[in-house]
Amino acid sequence: METTNQNITHTRATCLASVKAVKDALYVLNGKWKLPLILSLSEGPMRFKDIQRALGEITPKVLSNELRDLEENEFVERKILSTKPVTVLYEMTPYSRSLDRVLEELRNWGLQHRQRIMRKSE
Amino acid sequence: METTNQNITHTRATCLASVKAVKDALYVLNGKWKLPLILSLSEGPMRFKDIQRALGEITPKVLSNELRDLEENEFVERKILSTKPVTVLYEMTPYSRSLDRVLEELRNWGLQHRQRIMRKSE
DNA sequence: GATACCGGTTTCCTTTAGGATAGTGCCCAA
DNA sequence: TTGGGCACTATCCTAAAGGAAACCGGTATC
Numbered sequence: 001m002e003t004t005n006q007n008i009t010h011t012r013a014t015c016l017a018s019v020k021a022v023k024d025a026l027y028v029l030n031g032k033w034k035l036p037l038i039l040s041l042s043e044g045p046m047r048f049k050d051i052q053r054a055l056g057e058i059t060p061k062v063l064s065n066e067l068r069d070l071e072e073n074e075f076v077e078r079k080i081l082s083t084k085p086v087t088v089l090y091e092m093t094p095y096s097r098s099l100d101r102v103l104e105e106l107r108n109w110g111l112q113h114r115q116r117i118m119r120k121s122e
Numbered sequence: 123m124e125t126t127n128q129n130i131t132h133t134r135a136t137c138l139a140s141v142k143a144v145k146d147a148l149y150v151l152n153g154k155w156k157l158p159l160i161l162s163l164s165e166g167p168m169r170f171k172d173i174q175r176a177l178g179e180i181t182p183k184v185l186s187n188e189l190r191d192l193e194e195n196e197f198v199e200r201k202i203l204s205t206k207p208v209t210v211l212y213e214m215t216p217y218s219r220s221l222d223r224v225l226e227e228l229r230n231w232g233l234q235h236r237q238r239i240m241r242k243s244e
Numbered sequence: 245g246a247t248a249c250c251g252g253t254t255t256c257c258t259t260t261a262g263g264a265t266a267g268t269g270c271c272c273a274a
Numbered sequence: 275t276t277g278g279g280c281a282c283t284a285t286c287c288t289a290a291a292g293g294a295a296a297c298c299g300g301t302a303t304c
Contacts, residue, residue, distance in 0.1 A: 019177065020232075021232030023178075027233050043134075046279075058262095059262080059264075084271075086271095098231065098234065106144050107144050107242075110143030114146050154292080169250080180293095181292080182251080186251085186252060186253075
């Protein structure tokens with residue numbers, strides 16, 4: 001059947017494109033910390049130590065690396081305020097706002113996944 | 123101000139919970155291949171070699187490991203059909219359907235991210 | 245009988261992520 | 275002046291992720 005074949009071809013092609021898109025996304029968002037870090041900035045700018053606390057035991061070296069990486073990819077902006085002792089603030093860029101929906105879905109999924117795991121372990 | 127403090131506290135707390143939820147999610151979905159693999163099964167069951175082709179040069183060892191892992195976490199079911207030569211099919215479970223929205227958002231983001239990168243490299 | 249595809253496994257290896265620990269320069273408060 | 279917080283950097287190290295290559299038994303095809 002022509003229709004069926006076309007449909008199969010169509011879904012095959014779009015499926016491959018989708019797989020590629022997800023791989024593209026993961027390429028920049030990989031690792032344990034990037035998404036949680038971006039999320040933690042979504043309520044407003046934060047300082048280094050505060051991010052560290054919010055993420056729960058990330059070492060300063062790793063955090064520093066992640067921040068640098070995110071800065072290079074324009075997800076995060078580093079701002080230095082000339083206060084009494086200088087204050088360094090990390091802030092989301094408009095571009096990282098484009099991740100809001102991804103983070104929202106991931107958060108929701110994480111919440112229900114934890115519940116499922118809890119239920120199973122009883 | 124009390125209201126302000128309460129608001130801050132509230133968003134702090136929910137923010138921490140959200141960070142935790144995202145970390146929970148990433149804990150099971152980590153790595154280069156799991157999400158693309160689940161996505162590639164979303165159009166229907168696939169055989170080992172077909173998945174391999176769909177993901178674009180994943181080695182059989184790695185694919186085998188990922189499938190085993192996803193099976194243990196109940197994202198994927200392995201079905202053996204007793205055809206002339208046996209056919210092995212990998213299929214999404216109902217539970218992995220709960221990732222549909224996450225995958226959809228990640229795919230959309232990946233698509234627009236690629237466009238952005240393309241635009242910038244011109 | 246040779247070749248090829250399927251569904252993997254085995255072995256070996258390199259790279260990377262990520263953590264532990266220590267230390268730096270600066271400022272402030274007691 | 276001693277102790278502590280901030281914002282990091284530097285060094286070292288391990289474990290895990292992931293890839294390359296070879297191989298395996300079974301079946302089908304030419």
